[in-house]
Amino acid sequence: MxxxxxxxxxxxxxxxTIAGLLEQLEIRVKHVAVERNRELVPRxxxxxxxxxxxxxxxxxxxxGGG
Amino acid sequence: MLTxxxxxxxxxxxxxxxxxxxxxxxxxxxxxxxxSGADCVTVAVRRERLIDADGKNLLDFVxxxxxxxxxxxxxxxxxxxxxxxxxxxxxxxxGLENPGADWVKLECLADKRTLLPDxxxxxxxxxxxxxxxxxxxVYSTDDPVIAKRLKNAGATSxxxxxxxxxxxxxxxxxxxxxxxLEYLKEGDPTYPVIVDAGVGAASDVAAAMELGVDGVLLNTxxxxxxxxxxxxxxxxxxxxxxxxxxxxxxxxKRLYATASSPxxxxxxxxxx
Numbered sequence: 001m002x003x004x005x006x007x008x009x010x011x012x013x014x015x016x017t018i019a020g021l022l023e024q025l026e027i028r029v030k031h032v033a034v035e036r037n038r039e040l041v042p043r044x045x046x047x048x049x050x051x052x053x054x055x056x057x058x059x060x061x062x063x064g065g066g
Numbered sequence: 067m068l069t070x071x072x073x074x075x076x077x078x079x080x081x082x083x084x085x086x087x088x089x090x091x092x093x094x095x096x097x098x099x100x101x102s103g104a105d106c107v108t109v110a111v112r113r114e115r116l117i118d119a120d121g122k123n124l125l126d127f128v129x130x131x132x133x134x135x136x137x138x139x140x141x142x143x144x145x146x147x148x149x150x151x152x153x154x155x156x157x158x159x160x161g162l163e164n165p166g167a168d169w170v171k172l173e174c175l176a177d178k179r180t181l182l183p184d185x186x187x188x189x190x191x192x193x194x195x196x197x198x199x200x201x202x203x204v205y206s207t208d209d210p211v212i213a214k215r216l217k218n219a220g221a222t223s224x225x226x227x228x229x230x231x232x233x234x235x236x237x238x239x240x241x242x243x244x245x246x247l248e249y250l251k252e253g254d255p256t257y258p259v260i261v262d263a264g265v266g267a268a269s270d271v272a273a274a275m276e277l278g279v280d281g282v283l284l285n286t287x288x289x290x291x292x293x294x295x296x297x298x299x300x301x302x303x304x305x306x307x308x309x310x311x312x313x314x315x316x317x318x319k320r321l322y323a324t325a326s327s328p329x330x331x332x333x334x335x336x337x338x
Binding site: 025 | 086110111113123124154155158159161231263286
């Protein structure tokens with residue numbers, strides 16, 4: 001299925017969860033937070049949140065800032 | 067000699083809060099943080115780079131067990147986005163078991179040229195974040211009226227700007243900061259007021275602390291100094307010196323001189 005991840009198109013297998021997507025992207029889970037369609041999905045729900053065609057995801061981390 | 071700074075439920079040993087942005091390298095940033103003596107550092111929330119050559123993350127250089135991390139909402143221009151970003155920051159820090167998970171440095175900016183806060187959006191975001199359980203440290207203009215409104219909305223700390231972010235102009239309107247202090251501490255002397263933004267040199271930090279503010283927050287002045295590590299030392303010392311100077315009660319400024327040596331027993335000719 002086609003997703004939009006951080007503004008870019010991304011292909012993921014049907015039935016993919018947020019946890020599965022982060023694993024596919026080789027992201028250190030502890031360092032990120034995820035929004036699905038502008039709604040924050042708490043880390044505890046990543047494994048049970050199944051993604052759907054056209055979902056828009058934001059995967060954010062902490063960076064240097066003032 | 068110097069008491070800790072209490073901001074809501076947080077107690078900081080240093081009254082200097084420093085940013086983590088704009089450093090040449092993460093390693094330099096790590097050393098500058100150390101030298102500044104700060105135990106609270108600010109960070110921003112941004113998209114994870116999904117393709118990263120060296121895979122380094124800020125959190126590899128800022129130990130969440132050592133520093134209280136204060137996530138900001140920099141880059142937000144309305145209340146809705148600021149609340150969104152604050153929640154994302156909280157989510158990350160909760161996973162790291164960092165005490166900074168329950169607070170946020172709220173920035174709701176008006177435009178990119180001045181980076182001045184939009185007072186209306188800032189007030190709305192403060193109300194929403196307080197209702198959502200955040201301790202809100204809010205970046206504000208130095209206007210005492212909006213400062214009081216933000217406090218009344220439940221802000222844990224109001225942080226008036228000394229001058230625009232990154233401008234290095236220091237405190238441009240000391241009188242406004244003094245009135246902010248008066249308004250915010252009326253009947254509430256321990257309410258924390260922090261000058262946030264505009265610092266260029268160590269003297270700016272000392273001058274701000276001498277006004278009686280509880281702390282200073284800065285980033286660019288260290289990160290973009292020619293020698294950031296030495297400047298971090300300077301800022302640490304200036305913050306301590308300024309605080310001590312404020313606590314010591316300075317002499318009043320006078321128009322005319324007062325001699326330091328006794329006038330009695332002078333053996334030379336004196337004018338009338």
